[in-house]
Amino acid sequence: MIGLSDSIEAQQRLRGHILETPLLRVPALDSVAGCQVYLKAENLQLTGSFKIRGAMNSLLQLTAEQRRAGVVTASSGNHAKAVSWAASKLSLDVHVVMPHNPNPSKLEAIRALGATVLFAGTASSERAAKARELQAMGKVLVHSHADEAVIAGQGTIGLEIVEACPQIDTIVVPVGGGGLISGIATAIKGLSNQIKVVGVEPSGAPRYTESLKSGFPVTLGHVDTIADGTRCDHADPGNYRRIQEMVDEITLVDEESIKAALRACVLDAKIIAEPSSCLGLASAMSKTLSVDTHEKVCFVITGGNNDIQMLKSLL
Numbered sequence: 446m447i448g449l450s451d452s453i454e455a456q457q458r459l460r461g462h463i464l465e466t467p468l469l470r471v472p473a474l475d476s477v478a479g480c481q482v483y484l485k486a487e488n489l490q491l492t493g494s495f496k497i498r499g500a501m502n503s504l505l506q507l508t509a510e511q512r513r514a515g516v517v518t519a520s521s522g523n524h525a526k527a528v529s530w531a532a533s534k535l536s537l538d539v540h541v542v543m544p545h546n547p548n549p550s551k552l553e554a555i556r557a558l559g560a561t562v563l564f565a566g567t568a569s570s571e572r573a574a575k576a577r578e579l580q581a582m583g584k585v586l587v588h589s590h591a592d593e594a595v596i597a598g599q600g601t602i603g604l605e606i607v608e609a610c611p612q613i614d615t616i617v618v619p620v621g622g623g624g625l626i627s628g629i630a631t632a633i634k635g636l637s638n639q640i641k642v643v644g645v646e647p648s649g650a651p652r653y654t655e656s657l658k659s660g661f662p663v664t665l666g667h668v669d670t671i672a673d674g675t676r677c678d679h680a681d682p683g684n685y686r687r688i689q690e691m692v693d694e695i696t697l698v699d700e701e702s703i704k705a706a707l708r709a710c711v712l713d714a715k716i717i718a719e720p721s722s723c724l725g726l727a728s729a730m731s732k733t734l735s736v737d738t739h740e741k742v743c744f745v746i747t748g749g750n751n752d753i754q755m756l757k758s759l760l
């Protein structure tokens with residue numbers, strides 16, 4: 446079981462390997478969000494998303510033997526970029542399993558980091574199976590959200606927020622596989638019960654909302670959302686338990702609200718955010734999350750890796 450101390454250790458381990466991103470006070474968004482808006486700018490993090498925290502924390506703890514064997518991951522997005530980047534910094538061999546129809550710019554970026562790319566199917570379950578084959582051959586599997594070192598690494602975001610603004614009332618976190626919110630909630634609740642941690646899922650991918658209703662971790666039959674960093678189709682049992690125990694509330698946002706929040710981020714806050722990173726702001730703007738005008742609310746801007754054509758079409 447992981448706790449606050451794992452994120453404190455991760456923070457020390459990661460020093461010099463990642464950036465401490467700014468916590469921005471953004472009054473320009475106060476009236477649309479209905480609270481005092483703070484943005485944790487992980488779009489400015491190395492590799493363009495927070496995923497480098499977990500990936501680097503995991504790779505820095507490998508044994509000499511594991512380092513020789515190399516690593517494998519099955520993500521096609523920000524996690525794969527982060528693992529490839531961290532592996533290249535640490536001179537480790539890395540394999541990334543991608544779908545047969547990859548996003549060409551992501552494929553290019555991952556190859557440019559020196560990763561060996563393997564293709565397997567179009568469903569995430571097919572890619573996971575391929576990654577497990579490589580794991581069986583001795584490679585170290587670095588999972589994007591069901592790995593304790595990864596989760597503890599993501600928790601360092603919570604520590605930085607409280608260090609920068611000890612008076613923060615609420616932290617709002619986009620939820621995909623649930624590793625990010627598990628890490629942040631573990632760190633925050635270890636520090637203080639006064640700070641609320643809220644999760645937001647797209648209504649097109651409500652795996653933890655449905656799991657909390659059912660009382661067990663569910664797999665969705667279908668997911669569809671513009672927020673591609675949160676398209677995971679199932680609730681991980683460990684993260685489900687952490688969310689159930691430590692997260693104060695999980696809320697949903699629709700696609701139009703995500704697009705409106707992205708426009709507000711870019712045009713009003715002047716922050717280049719990707720759709721997945723706007724779920725929190727979307728929940729405050731569309732009132733699926735109730736906040737108070739005096740409340741200091743931190744929205745975690747999880748990444749800024751936009752497809753430029755898609756971004757243009759949304760503005």
Ligand SMILES: *Cc1c(COP(=O)(O)O)cnc(C)c1O
Binds near residue numbers: 619621623748
């Ligand atoms: C991975 C990711 C998320 C979701 O994180 P989980 O740990 O899967 O819940 C949100 N936003 C962005 C930009 C991501 O890359």
